[in-house]
Amino acid sequence: MAARVIDGKAVAARVRERVKAEVAELPTAPGLATILVGDDPASHVYVRMKREDSAEVGIQSFHREPGGDVSQAELLALIESLNADERVDGILLQLPLPDHLDQDPLISAIDPAKDVDGITPISAGLVAQGREEAFASCTPVGVIELLREAGVELDGARVTLIGRSILVGRPLAWLLLNANATVTHCHSRTRDLAAVCREADVLIVAAGSPGLIGAEMVKPGATVIDVGTNRGEDGLVGDVDFEAVAEVAGAITPVPGGVGPMTRAMLLVNTLRAARLRRMT
Numbered sequence: 096m097a098a099r100v101i102d103g104k105a106v107a108a109r110v111r112e113r114v115k116a117e118v119a120e121l122p123t124a125p126g127l128a129t130i131l132v133g134d135d136p137a138s139h140v141y142v143r144m145k146r147e148d149s150a151e152v153g154i155q156s157f158h159r160e161p162g163g164d165v166s167q168a169e170l171l172a173l174i175e176s177l178n179a180d181e182r183v184d185g186i187l188l189q190l191p192l193p194d195h196l197d198q199d200p201l202i203s204a205i206d207p208a209k210d211v212d213g214i215t216p217i218s219a220g221l222v223a224q225g226r227e228e229a230f231a232s233c234t235p236v237g238v239i240e241l242l243r244e245a246g247v248e249l250d251g252a253r254v255t256l257i258g259r260s261i262l263v264g265r266p267l268a269w270l271l272l273n274a275n276a277t278v279t280h281c282h283s284r285t286r287d288l289a290a291v292c293r294e295a296d297v298l299i300v301a302a303g304s305p306g307l308i309g310a311e312m313v314k315p316g317a318t319v320i321d322v323g324t325n326r327g328e329d330g331l332v333g334d335v336d337f338e339a340v341a342e343v344a345g346a347i348t349p350v351p352g353g354v355g356p357m358t359r360a361m362l363l364v365n366t367l368r369a370a371r372l373r374r375m376t
Contacts, residue, residue: 097341097342097343097344097345098319098340098341098342098343098344098345098346098347099245099345099346099347100341100346100347100348100349101241101244101245101318101320101346101347101348101353102352102353103237103241103348103349103352103353103354103355103356103357104352104356106240106241106244106356106357106360107237107356107357107359107360109244110240110357110360110361110363110364111148111151111152111360111363114152114154114360114363114364114367115151115152115153117367118152118153118154118367119153121370121371124153124154124155125154125155125184125185125366125367125369125370126154126155126156126157126180126182126183126184126185126370127145127149127154127155127156127157127183127184127185127186127187127211127362127366128157128158128159128177128180128183128185128186128187128209129142129145129146129156129157129158129159129187129189130159130160130161130170130173130174130177130186130187130188130189131158131159131160131189132160132161132162132163132165132170132189132192132193132196133163133192133193134163135191138189138190138191141189142158142187142189144359145187145359145362146158148359148360148362148363149363149366152363154363154366154367155182157177157180157182157183159173159177161173163193165196167195167196167197167200167201170196170201171200171201171204174186174188174201174204174205175204177209178204178205178206178209183209184209184211184366184369184370184373185209185210185211185212185362185365185366185369185370186205186206186209186210186211186212187211187212187362188201188202188205188212188214190214202214202215202216203215203216207221207230208369208372208373209369209373210230211230211233211362211365211366211368211369212230212232212233212362212365213229213230213231213232213233213235213236213266213365214232214261214262218230218231219261219265219266222266222269222270223269225269225273228372230365230368230369231266231269231270232262232263232266233357233358233359233361233362233365234262234263234267234301234322234354234357234358234361235263235266235267235270236270236361236364236365237354237357237358237360237361238267238270238299238320238322238354238357239267239270239271239274240357240360240361241320241348241353241354241357242297242318242320245318245346247297247318247346249271249274249275249276249297250274250275250276251275251276251277252276252277252296252297253276253277253279253294253295253296253297254271254276254277254278254279254295254296254297254298254299255278255279255281255291255292255294255295255297255298255299256268256271256278256279256280256281256299256301257281257282257285257288257292257298257299257300257301257302257307257308257334258281258282258300258301258302258303258322259280259282260301263301263322264280264282264301267299267301268280276297279291279294279295282302283302288312289311289312292308292312292313292314293312293313293314294314295314295317296314296317296318297317297318297319297320298312298313298314298317298318298319298320299319299320299322300319300320300321300322300323300333300334300335301322301323301334302323302334303323303324303325303334304323304325304334305323305325305327305332305333305334306332306334306335306336307323307334307335308321308334308335308336308340309336309339309340310336310339310340310342310343313340313343313344314343315343315344315345316344316345317343317344317345318344318345318346318347319335319340319344319346319347319348320347320348320353320354321333321334321335321337321347321348321349321350321353321354322334322354323335323350324350324351324355330351331350331351332350333349333350333353335347335350337349337350
């Protein structure tokens with residue numbers, strides 16, 4: 096195996112330690128509100144881990160479970176109450192929501208100053224404009240932090256990004272452009288994907304397609320970031336054929352243990368940042 100493995104768990108641990116030290120210096124601990132609706136098992140696990148992370152670094156947790164049969168109006172009122180709660184610096188509405196709820200108006204109701212998950216349309220616009228007060232989705236921010244920790248220079252680099260979801264691909268493209276990378280943004284309709292990928296100094300894959308990227312699609316020495324998380328018979332696998340690509344790439348993230356831990360860590364960073372910004376106004 097030629098590639099250096101970028102250890103997301105180790106980077107995330109360093110991020111948490113940094114957040115913990117900075118939280119301890121504040122006169123009042125930041126507050127993170129989590130809203131969990133329904134009985135999706137994965138959502139319950141994710142929210143539990145996020146609350147545990149918050150407790151580890153000294154962030155207050157304000158958890159709400161209104162029940163799977165909560166109405167649109169009731170959930171909207173809950174979000175508005177958290178918007179008005181001065182103890183709460185960040186609001187996380189765990190997705191997906193039950194089918195009877197319309198998520199778009201609920202997401203839009205979150206105060207952009209408390210949108211630490213970076214999912215509101217206002218946050219998306221601020222990220223696109225490169226505004227300092229913008230909150231980007233935690234996974235894209237985590238990818239940028241991983242690249243920084245790995246010593247990857249984005250200024251002028253040729254980056255190929257596969258995937259155009261509103262939570263990962265689109266905001267990540269803007270963050271890369273804001274870092275002065277030259278970005279080629281690919282998706283399911285891209286022609287001759289292999290040729291485009293082979294031109295990249297940095298290849299980031301967030302397509303949700305197991306084993307999409309093989310060794311023949313990677314430029315020798317390139318950095319490969321696998322955002323894909325696909326559940327197979329042997330557990331979680333990424334969008335990249337790890338063993339094959341590791342023989343060609345210069346650096347690569349594993350699945351699990353690469354981008355995943357960074358997503359949780361950057362939620363803490365965003366919450367701390369939201370608390371600071373709100374207390375400055």
